[in-house]
Amino acid sequence: MHSKWNQQYARRMKRITSSAIREILKLTDQPDIISFAGGLPAPEVFPVEEIALACQHVLDNYGPKALQYSTTEGYPPLRELLAKRASKPGFNVTPDNILITTGSQQGLDLLGKIFINPGDTILVETPTYLGALQAWNAYEPEYLMAPMDDDGLIIDGLEDYFRTSPKFMYVLPTFQNPTGVTLSLKRRHELVKKADEYGIPLLEDDPYGALRFEGEHLPSIIELDGLLRQEEGAYDGNAIYLGTFSKILAPGFRLGWTVAPYEVIKKLVQVKQGADLHTPTFNQMVAYELLADGTIDRHIKLIQNIYRERRDLMLKTLAETCPECVRWTQPQGGLFLWITLPEGHDTNEVLKQTVERKCAFVPGSPFHPNGSGLNTMRLNFSNATPEQIVTGITCLGEVLRDVTK
Amino acid sequence: MHSKWNQQYARRMKRITSSAIREILKLTDQPDIISFAGGLPAPEVFPVEEIALACQHVLDNYGPKALQYSTTEGYPPLRELLAKRASKPGFNVTPDNILITTGSQQGLDLLGKIFINPGDTILVETPTYLGALQAWNAYEPEYLMAPMDDDGLIIDGLEDYFRTSPKFMYVLPTFQNPTGVTLSLKRRHELVKKADEYGIPLLEDDPYGALRFEGEHLPSIIELDGLLRQEEGAYDGNAIYLGTFSKILAPGFRLGWTVAPYEVIKKLVQVKQGADLHTPTFNQMVAYELLADGTIDRHIKLIQNIYRERRDLMLKTLAETCPECVRWTQPQGGLFLWITLPEGHDTNEVLKQTVERKCAFVPGSPFHPNGSGLNTMRLNFSNATPEQIVTGITCLGEVLRDVTK
Numbered sequence: 001m002h003s004k005w006n007q008q009y010a011r012r013m014k015r016i017t018s019s020a021i022r023e024i025l026k027l028t029d030q031p032d033i034i035s036f037a038g039g040l041p042a043p044e045v046f047p048v049e050e051i052a053l054a055c056q057h058v059l060d061n062y063g064p065k066a067l068q069y070s071t072t073e074g075y076p077p078l079r080e081l082l083a084k085r086a087s088k089p090g091f092n093v094t095p096d097n098i099l100i101t102t103g104s105q106q107g108l109d110l111l112g113k114i115f116i117n118p119g120d121t122i123l124v125e126t127p128t129y130l131g132a133l134q135a136w137n138a139y140e141p142e143y144l145m146a147p148m149d150d151d152g153l154i155i156d157g158l159e160d161y162f163r164t165s166p167k168f169m170y171v172l173p174t175f176q177n178p179t180g181v182t183l184s185l186k187r188r189h190e191l192v193k194k195a196d197e198y199g200i201p202l203l204e205d206d207p208y209g210a211l212r213f214e215g216e217h218l219p220s221i222i223e224l225d226g227l228l229r230q231e232e233g234a235y236d237g238n239a240i241y242l243g244t245f246s247k248i249l250a251p252g253f254r255l256g257w258t259v260a261p262y263e264v265i266k267k268l269v270q271v272k273q274g275a276d277l278h279t280p281t282f283n284q285m286v287a288y289e290l291l292a293d294g295t296i297d298r299h300i301k302l303i304q305n306i307y308r309e310r311r312d313l314m315l316k317t318l319a320e321t322c323p324e325c326v327r328w329t330q331p332q333g334g335l336f337l338w339i340t341l342p343e344g345h346d347t348n349e350v351l352k353q354t355v356e357r358k359c360a361f362v363p364g365s366p367f368h369p370n371g372s373g374l375n376t377m378r379l380n381f382s383n384a385t386p387e388q389i390v391t392g393i394t395c396l397g398e399v400l401r402d403v404t405k
Numbered sequence: 406m407h408s409k410w411n412q413q414y415a416r417r418m419k420r421i422t423s424s425a426i427r428e429i430l431k432l433t434d435q436p437d438i439i440s441f442a443g444g445l446p447a448p449e450v451f452p453v454e455e456i457a458l459a460c461q462h463v464l465d466n467y468g469p470k471a472l473q474y475s476t477t478e479g480y481p482p483l484r485e486l487l488a489k490r491a492s493k494p495g496f497n498v499t500p501d502n503i504l505i506t507t508g509s510q511q512g513l514d515l516l517g518k519i520f521i522n523p524g525d526t527i528l529v530e531t532p533t534y535l536g537a538l539q540a541w542n543a544y545e546p547e548y549l550m551a552p553m554d555d556d557g558l559i560i561d562g563l564e565d566y567f568r569t570s571p572k573f574m575y576v577l578p579t580f581q582n583p584t585g586v587t588l589s590l591k592r593r594h595e596l597v598k599k600a601d602e603y604g605i606p607l608l609e610d611d612p613y614g615a616l617r618f619e620g621e622h623l624p625s626i627i628e629l630d631g632l633l634r635q636e637e638g639a640y641d642g643n644a645i646y647l648g649t650f651s652k653i654l655a656p657g658f659r660l661g662w663t664v665a666p667y668e669v670i671k672k673l674v675q676v677k678q679g680a681d682l683h684t685p686t687f688n689q690m691v692a693y694e695l696l697a698d699g700t701i702d703r704h705i706k707l708i709q710n711i712y713r714e715r716r717d718l719m720l721k722t723l724a725e726t727c728p729e730c731v732r733w734t735q736p737q738g739g740l741f742l743w744i745t746l747p748e749g750h751d752t753n754e755v756l757k758q759t760v761e762r763k764c765a766f767v768p769g770s771p772f773h774p775n776g777s778g779l780n781t782m783r784l785n786f787s788n789a790t791p792e793q794i795v796t797g798i799t800c801l802g803e804v805l806r807d808v809t810k
Contacts (some may be wrong), residue, residue: 009604013520013672014519014520040473041473046469052465055457059456063456067448068445068655069656070657105680106680108679111622114417115418135680136679138518142691156523167417195451236409250473251686252473253471253685254681261410263418264410264418266412274542275510275515275680276508276511277508280658280688281656281657282655282657282658282688389455
């Protein structure tokens with residue numbers, strides 16, 4: 001018997017297309033599969049004991065407060081600390097510039113809710129973070145796709161896109177999801193300058209910025225924008241920044257934050273109130289303790305080392321097993337690298353073969369708003385163990401040699 | 406200097422009206438004020454120790470899992486337990502009927518996102534929960550307002566509203582927010598039958614159902630709908646139910662759940678993935694432990710007694726201090742009661758006077774989508790201590806005597 005909701009009531013619900021990647025991830029959820037598909041941190045090194053101590057501390061000292069409703073903006077000491085950590089001379093982030101969100105994913109959704117009307121144009125990098133597209137598709141925008149190379153977003157020609165006046169541009173400048181590529185400092189300056197010139201807000205998503213394994217730290221887009229302006233008061237520029245505790249502490253806490261001009265934060269607070277009232281008080285207070293006492297900074301150092309080793313091993317195994325016609329990125333940090341097959345190949349077909357051999361990745365096409373990128377794929381190197389990386393990549397290499405011969 | 410975002414960029418952001426109640430609650434946030442304004446549980450009786458033990462247990466036994474990303478649907482054992490607790494012979498709730506949300510507020514938002522197109526009509530009780538209006542206003546519906554009396558929603562005449570084919574009807578049948586009124590059993594049966602007849606989905610919001618101080622437990626709308634159908638398989642009827650841990654455990658955990666036909670849950674999962682990926686894994690696992698080991702059921706008994714005493718004291722003090730022309734509801738449970746002044750009075754003006762005397766409540770008008778109800782107000786009796794209730798209500802009584810004389 002078919003569901004009544006499938007028939008009689010279907011017209012009541014909006015058409016929301018099912019996520020391709022969701023189905024793939026379900027497939028790869030089998031315990032015996034080696035998966036490079038998700039974007040998961042290494043769970044075996046989560047700072048479980050430190051978190052347990054912080055939970056105890058928060059409940060012992062602030063129990064009633066930690067368990068009660070709290071303000072939509074977020075836990076004030078956490079907002080203060082995040083503001084302080086973000087600020088630089090000439091770039092003043094105040095707590096009023098900060099909203100705590102339920103993961104940075106919620107920041108994407110709330111920004112979609114306040115900015116996007118059906119038919120609005122959003123300018124994105126190609127490829128881009130699939131979860132952003134998913135969050136925004138509910139608001140029915142059109143996407144304009146700007147090309148990238150190994151130095152990130154290509155600035156040359158960007159003005160043509162800016163001239164069409166998109167609602168905002170979405171960028172992941174550092175260890176991009178999905179490519180692992182980083183926008184060079186020179187291009188960061190150019191991007192900030194041009195966006196300001198054309199009055200196009202820049203939405204900077206930075207989940208991985210702290211996870212640099214090599215090379216020099218690069219300033220964020222919002223920081224460069226602030227420095228360009230040298231405002232005396234609180235940041236009131238052209239950029240919006242999304243940060244998250246998911247990669248530097250634990251995704252199971254669902255904690256992120258948005259840095260933006262106060263006028264934007266005010267709107268976000270209004271829609272967040274309707275969306276979930278506020279982010280869990282307890283989680284915010286625990287994260288505050290761990291950020292304030294240095295646990296998170298120590299943990300970042302630990303995972304930088306672990307992820308570096310895994311990336312190195314993945315790059316080495318790829319070099320050893322993949323055919324010459326296959327190319328991949330050389331990320332300096334983050335969680336992902338990106339593989340490109342010769343044109344004409346379809347990584348969905350490759351996936352079918354690797355899954356049969358108990359190894360999985362994400363095909364690149366869902367990261368392209370127009371469904372292109374069939375010959376690409378994303379590999380995660382943070383979640384699998386070194387043994388799994390060798391076994392899985394060797395398997396992938398064999399399949400790739402087979403399909404490209 | 407005015408913000409650039411206020412001027413140049415204002416047109417980029419949607420018009421989202423500021424919440425009146427938000428401003429009021431800020432006003433009442435001063436520490437020396439006695440506030441009956443919020444909907445806050447009594448923080449001094451939160452089961453802090455039990456929660457601390459559960460946190461420790463979860464981290465000791467399932468640390469990496471509790472801190473990792475998890476499925477959008479929610480923690481499977483929690484969904485199973487909630488399904489089991491909801492099921493009755495003839496009303497089969499399966500885990501597939503359950504989505505864990507970031508507070509039941511998120512359930513409201515996600516339902517708005519999948520159901521409401523601009524201009525759609527939503528049928529609501531008058532007055533109704535302000536947070537639902539706030540969540541849905543982002544999707545630009547129109548509201549149709551059905552009247553209530555002391556037995557809840559008036560069924561007589563409801564067919565006229567149903568005939569206009571609203572997208573769904575939103576009801577809070579038990580200890581309603583804001584009125585504290587409960588829909589009688591007879592009317593529940595009638596509502597379920599008529600809604601089915603006209604094919605109008607019923608969205609039942611039930612944050613307070615477990616907090617009954619007196620009288621007999623009444624079956625939920627979704628349960629009655631299930632029983633009417635006597636489906637053999639999983640529930641696939643006409644109703645959607647929102648539950649929450651905020652009132653029976655702690656709001657600072659931001660945990661709620663939605664019970665709905667699987668086809669609805671599927672859509673909700675799709676949009677929830679874009680909204681915040683999933684509800685915090687850790688919080689879900691802690692709540693599961695406390696629900697499974699009986700802590701939550703014990704806690705419910707404790708707060709039933711405490712809230713009953715506070716309600717009794719508030720009712721007694723109102724009777725002693727208010728003028729005869731003022732009427733109020735007699736809630737059998739929940740957190741709120743509702744006061745009606747003679748027509749022509751404006752409780753916004755009353756609030757100004759009580760705030761001067763350090764006592765606050767919420768004027769009733771924001772609970773009416775059309776801004777009516779100027780002569781009404783909501784009082785919360787769960788959060789203030791008995792001493793504060795006597796002092797605050799005595800003050801309110803004096804002001805009411807003064808303004809109505």
